Amino acid sequence: MTSSGKHVLITFGRSFLSLNLARLLAAGGHRVTTVDSIPVAITRVSNAVTGFHKVPPPKFAPQEYCRELARIVRAESVDMVIPIHEETDILSMMQGLFPAECQLFLSDFELENRLHNKFEFQAMLDERGVPTLKYAQFASRAEIAGLDFDGPFAVKQVYSRGSQKVHKVYPGDPMDWLEFDDDNPWLAQQWLHGDRYCTYSVVRDGKIFAHATYPVGYAIGGSSCLSFTNVHHQGIFDWVTDFLADTSFTGQVGFDFIDHPDDGLYTIECNPRATSGIMMFRPHNRVDQAFFGTNDELITPDDDVERMIKIGMALYGWRADARQGRTMKQYFHDMRTFDDVIGVPGDRKPGVLLPAAYAGILRSCVKYRVGLAEGFMHDHEWDGHTI
The missing domain is CATH 3.30.470.20 (ATP-grasp fold, B domain)
Structure with a gap:
């Protein structure tokens, strides 16, 4: 590590994104620590990572998660925290827990939330005069009849991930399969090919x-x-x-x-x-x-x-x-x-650890009753629920 190197803490240590970012930071002369709520995270064995901590799951224990990260930051003189997944929203709510000399690489909660919320993001574009596809928010079965689309449209919750639960719907479809969450309404958005x-x-x-x-x-x-x-x-x-x-x-x-x-x-x-x-x-x-x-x-x-x-x-x-x-x-x-x-050459151990890592993620899938794609990130999601 060079004398100008910083100590960076990266969250969501199981992620391939975290692994690649750790390698990029280490190549630049920085010391990297990762954290995750599961013990078998692929970044833990990477040559780019000098330290790993198991922490509470941010979705289910958000305050404990943030306090533990703040404790690690103080104990190990971390210069910057780089969040990876939707724990970003949770950390943005609790920035006051962290020492002023450590930068959290994120924005304030109001902005983070408006960008994350799919309806609020479209509203931001409208406010700025940016052209948008036709969209509407609905929070109950009674509001479905008020949707006014001439052609197919996507239906997804305002807090959701791109690969999960995006439905293509046509005008007049009953959508009786929808379930409603007071904190996480649905967005209808014009379906466009291109x-x-x-x-x-x-x-x-x-x-x-x-x-x-x-x-x-x-x-x-x-x-x-x-x-x-x-x-x-x-x-x-x-x-x-x-x-x-x-x-x-x-x-x-x-x-x-x-x-x-x-x-x-x-x-x-x-x-x-x-x-x-x-x-x-x-x-x-x-x-x-x-x-x-x-x-x-x-x-x-x-x-x-x-x-x-x-x-x-x-x-x-x-x-x-x-x-x-x-x-x-x-x-x-x-x-x-x-x-x-x-x-990758010079850092093969994360690949070797993959079967064990996925075994741990499969246990999470069983615990939370979700599929593999959802189980990979389920305990690091934030769906607008009050903390």
């Missing part, structure tokens, strides 16, 4: 210091990306730049876009936290500088980057809805030629 893109940005006070745009390739259920290639889309970058500057956001953030050949560019939703785009950066890109705001020029991934989550590809990528028109021959070719984001 080229789909995702972004990832590292931002300080509204200024972008690192950015990646990638098309939706292989994806769980057609929405949660498993493969990553870098593209340049000036329209998307300009949109993200203008929007973030107007909000003075600090943190990691991603947006989902649809680019329609006739109707233009629309933003479907915002994820004010880490997204899979972090896995597109390589150590020499020095994305660690973006978190501290020390780079003068925008950091972007290499043009030739081709990476994938190969365990996810093995579990989901072969399915027709994940391949999205690609043949099985193409699938096997890409599995051979794309780089894996988990097992």
Whole structure:
């Protein structure tokens, strides 16, 4: 570690995003500690990580979680906490627990929440005169009759994840299968076909210091990306730049876009936290500088980057809805030629630990009665419930 290196704590240590970020920070000369609510987290054995702590689950014990992170920060002189998943919202509520000399790489709760809430995010766009797809919020069965859509529309809860419980609905469908939560109403949003893109940005006070745009390739259920290639889309970058500057956001953030050949560019939703785009950066890109705001020029991934989550590809990528028109021959070719984001030269132990890590996650799936994709992150989600 160089003399200018910082001590950074990364949350959600089981995540491939956390693993890749830890490697990028360590390559920049920083000391990395990770935490998670499960004991077998793949970052725990990475050569990039010098310390690991098991902590309470943020979803089910949010105050205890934040207090324990604050204790670790004080005991180990942590300079920065970088949250990865929806524990970002929980930490933003309790920033006062942390010492002033440690930066939490996030924004205030009001902004984090408006960006996270899918209805509030669309309202933010309306307030700024940004074109949106038609949308409406409803919180009861009686309000379904008031939905006014001419064609198909998506139905999802305002606090939800991209690969979970997104339903395509047509006007007149009864939707009698919906369940209602007072803290988490539903959003109806116009369904539009077109080229789909995702972004990832590292931002300080509204200024972008690192950015990646990638098309939706292989994806769980057609929405949660498993493969990553870098593209340049000036329209998307300009949109993200203008929007973030107007909000003075600090943190990691991603947006989902649809680019329609006739109707233009629309933003479907915002994820004010880490997204899979972090896995597109390589150590020499020095994305660690973006978190501290020390780079003068925008950091972007290499043009030739081709990476994938190969365990996810093995579990989901072969399915027709994940391949999205690609043949099985193409699938096997890409599995051979794309780089894996988990097992990399010089840091193979996280890949070796995967079976044990997934065994622990499967136990969580049984405990919470959810599927594997949901169980992976279930105890780090926040669905708008009062803490």
